[in-house]
Amino acid sequence: MKKEYINSELYEILHFTPTITPKIQASIDMAYGEIRNKILSSTEMPHRKIKMQNRTYLGFAAAILLALGFIGFGNSALAAKIPFIGGIFNLVETKLSYPGNFSENSEENVYSQTVGDVTITLSEASYTEMALYLALELYSEEGFPEDFNRVKNMEDYILSYDVLNMQSCQSFDFSQADPNLYNNDILSASVEEGVYTPYSIEGNFADTHTFLGVIRIDLDAIKRAFEISSLPPEFTYTFTIRKFWGRLNESKEIKLTDPDTGKISTIMNAVQKYYEGPWSFTFPVALDPAGTQTREIMETNKDGVGISTATKTRYEIKADLILPDGADPIDYFVCITDADGKILDSQGNNNAEIYSIYGRNTDTVYIYVVDYFTYMDECKAENAYLLPEKSLFMTKVEW
Secondary structure: OOOOOOHHHHHHHOOOOOOOOHHHHHHHHHHHHHHHHHHHHHHOOOOOOOOOHHHHHHHHHHHHHHHOOOOOOOOHHHHOOOOOOOOHHHHHOOOOOOOOOHHHHOEEEEEEEEEOOEEEEEEEEEEOOOEEEEEEEEEEOOOOOHHHOHHHHOOOOOOOOEEEEEEEEEEEEOOOOOOOOOOOOEEEEOOOOOOOOOOEEEEEEEEOOEEEEEEEEEHHHHHHHHOOOOOOOEEEEEEEEEEEEEEEEEEEEEEEEOOOOOOEEEEEEEEEEEEEEEEEEEEEEEOOHHHOEEEEEEEEOOOOOEEEEEEEOOOEEEEEEEOOOOOOHHHEEEEEEOOOOOEOOEOOOOOOOOEEOOOOOOOEEEEEEEEHHHHHHHHOHHHHHHHHHHOOEEEEEEO
16 A cells, blocks of 8 residues: 655655665656646746645655655755645644644645745745734755754754744735725835834754745734724735845854944854845735634723733634723733643744643633733742732633
């Protein structure tokens, strides 16, 4: 019976190092060149959708490996020719700082652009009312520096994922929505406009040429920035990576001048390698309300501190704070624990009070509002048992 390879097995295949004869090398180059040409010819124009034939190519790639009589290879340039389209979430979704079963509720629409020697392919997406999750392959013909792969090459590195920094911008086209709800048809978000936009890609290197990553777009941050209460269920979204970079294992001297005294000081700064874009992708988004649950609480303590609503999606949970007039939200912290009383892990890279539900029992949760310094000094991590005593307000929510 023929073995069917799954994506995680293909990932492992990439990391074996058997002997490759010149004859095998020539056959592999020809076969994988053909496969990648089929993939790239389907994606050479931006915004063109790819259907399930890419899964067929993935199976074909595995079949060739068996036919050639070996189970892997160490040639990274050759390894990069295996297409990961449609399988990126499966490979990296549990190794992120914001893990989730994104592959179970994802759409496969492929958009690909090449600038210089780097091709970025956006192949999968998963949407909730709280965030957009985008899966990407970053492929460099030249190959990325080994220093970028800290998971593999850096001793004592404790994370399960690597991070590429980026500068990005985004826009939301609401022209098909109710014109009474939004001031403009197109709302843009960028650093220059003082609006949150994602600044990192988390994931793993499949080889020196290929980085498989996920970007989380915080929709709550967008709503706050645009001062709107909700987003339309469907809109057109544009995401642009202006440039991205990684850190090298070397430093250089930088001279800084104190503007007040004119004194010059020298510091050592990490060297970064930059890749200039832009890579821009425009595609339709349909938010998924079916996976979202909201509980109205509307309770406070005697001082007017409390929680209005709690919202839970397939991947995360948050609670909205109620404060008395004049109070500053920065002075308070909203903490959520699972059914066992353990603090949930932070999910939002722009908001520490959005929590991941991955791998946790959240059928029942406990929500606490705590003075910020009290939480930081006394209630974090193993001191979660003090939350009922130290909190200003608490409530229990069952889903």
